[in-house]
Amino acid sequence: MNFFETHYNGKILLVDAAGPSAELISLDSSLVREYLGGAALNRALYDRFSDDDPVVFGTGPLTGSFAPASCLLVATFRSPFTGRIANVPLTLRTGPQVKYTGFDFIVIRRKSSNPVVVVAHNETVRIAPGEAYDGLQLSEMLDRARREFGRPESFVWPGAVTPSLAAAATGRGGGFDRRGLAAALTEKNIKALFIYGNDGLPFGSDDLAHSDRLIGEMKKNLKKKEVGFAGLLDRIGADQAAKVVPRRKVRHMACARCPVPCMSHILVPRGVSGTDGILLADHLGFAALAEHVGIGVYRLISVCNEAGIDPAAVADWLAAGVPQEEALGFIANLVKGKENNAPAGNRGGDFYGPLSEEDCDFFGGGLPPLYNVADDASIKAWKTRTARAMILGVCPILAARFPILDASLPSFLAENTAQAKALEQTLESLAEAVIAGR
Ligand code: SF4
Numbered sequence: 485m486n487f488f489e490t491h492y493n494g495k496i497l498l499v500d501a502a503g504p505s506a507e508l509i510s511l512d513s514s515l516v517r518e519y520l521g522g523a524a525l526n527r528a529l530y531d532r533f534s535d536d537d538p539v540v541f542g543t544g545p546l547t548g549s550f551a552p553a554s555c556l557l558v559a560t561f562r563s564p565f566t567g568r569i570a571n572v573p574l575t576l577r578t579g580p581q582v583k584y585t586g587f588d589f590i591v592i593r594r595k596s597s598n599p600v601v602v603v604a605h606n607e608t609v610r611i612a613p614g615e616a617y618d619g620l621q622l623s624e625m626l627d628r629a630r631r632e633f634g635r636p637e638s639f640v641w642p643g644a645v646t647p648s649l650a651a652a653a654t655g656r657g658g659g660f661d662r663r664g665l666a667a668a669l670t671e672k673n674i675k676a677l678f679i680y681g682n683d684g685l686p687f688g689s690d691d692l693a694h695s696d697r698l699i700g701e702m703k704k705n706l707k708k709k710e711v712g713f714a715g716l717l718d719r720i721g722a723d724q725a726a727k728v729v730p731r732r733k734v735r736h737m738a739c740a741r742c743p744v745p746c747m748s749h750i751l752v753p754r755g756v757s758g759t760d761g762i763l764l765a766d767h768l769g770f771a772a773l774a775e776h777v778g779i780g781v782y783r784l785i786s787v788c789n790e791a792g793i794d795p796a797a798v799a800d801w802l803a804a805g806v807p808q809e810e811a812l813g814f815i816a817n818l819v820k821g822k823e824n825n826a827p828a829g830n831r832g833g834d835f836y837g838p839l840s841e842e843d844c845d846f847f848g849g850g851l852p853p854l855y856n857v858a859d860d861a862s863i864k865a866w867k868t869r870t871a872r873a874m875i876l877g878v879c880p881i882l883a884a885r886f887p888i889l890d891a892s893l894p895s896f897l898a899e900n901t902a903q904a905k906a907l908e909q910t911l912e913s914l915a916e917a918v919i920a921g922r
Pocket residue numbers: 553555575576737738739740742743744745746747879880881882
């Protein structure tokens with residue numbers, strides 16, 4: 485298998501936040517042979533630099549390729565919440581953008597004594613002063629970045645609120661961080677990671693045709709109502725939340741090369757949301773809020789996304805009897821650094837049924853649970869598909885929804901049947917290790 489050369493740049497960006505300084509080191513082909521990429525290779529890099537408590541961002545071999553939904557970047561770090569190692573999947577354009585900067589992995593080690601922002605840009609990196617980003621909400625942060633460095637193609641942002649309530653965001657719709665990626669970045673005094681990639685990658689000559697055939701299969705019996713944010717809420721049984729999402733005049737939004745989007749941009753009346761339109765991307769955060777406030781979810785999720793606060797944390801306040809208006813006041817005070825009221829609760833953990841807190845570490849505790857909770861075999865299959873996607877660099881939501889996609893992913897890397905079989909064996913044992921947190 486020669487995918488090391490065709491699907492990777494062969495470079496790791498090593499940032500020493502304490503310097504601050506940065507260097508490029510080679511990605512060894514032996515490391516790729518052993519760990520393939522994504523969450524599995526991240527863990528190997530985490531262990532290599534564990535004395536410096538690193539946050540590792542890693543692509544998979546398929547990230548940025550023609551494979552469907554090849555958008556994934558994975559963050560691996562020690563959760564400041566639990567002390568355990570966790571992974572968080574990062575979608576939208578983050579993964580391809582890292583590849584297009586010329587890096588495959590970004591390792592941020594040690595702590596900066598002053599706030600900084602890390603700007604990765606076509607095989608170069610700049611570690612710039614970040615004091616001016618302190619306390620900025622999402623729109624203000626993006627405006628400032630645009631003025632300072634140009635419009636970010638992609639970003640990872642740890643939010644404007646106290647780290648214990650923040651969730652790292654990769655876009656205006658939040659993200660899937662419920663294991664403290666935001667807190668881990670804040671511990672290092674990193675105010676944001678901006679990614680500007682405009683390079684390209686080689687790919688296999690049949691990859692595009694192969695991908696189109698596969699997408700055709702995936703869409704064969706797909707109904708219109710299964711697409712978009714509401715379709716995904718239906719699929720996970722979040723009925724209360726699904727009821728308040730309009731099915732018409734909705735623009736579905738997709739990450740890089742995703743054929744069946746699970747996000748939607750909707751227009752809601754200004755009086756309801758406090759905004760003209762909103763990107764819905766965090767299914768569990770939205771469902772957790774909608775359970776308590778119904779249509780009031782729009783106002784709350786807008787301010788959560790803008791502040792970088794975990795909507796599931798706000799839902800925990802609501803569950804404890806805090807009225808909606810008071811919760812909005814808490815958020816406003818959090819942004820000003822005046823609130824110290826951390827909700828007790830499990831941040832949406834109830835959605836995962838029989839899964840323990842530790843079970844949820846490997847996928848960051850924020851992905852929609854696409855399994856039948858009464859069925860152990862279905863949970864095991866879901867976990868395995870999720871882990872495989874997080875190693876190969878493909879969206880775990882799409883791979884979990886479409887078993888045919890999961891089964892076809894190795895064929896984008898193997899050149900013949902014998903190679904495909906060997907790759908399956910490697911993937912199987914790596915997926916087990918990722919699920920077990922090894
Ligand atoms: S399923 Fe959703 S999160 Fe995944 S790639 Fe598609 S739009 Fe993005």
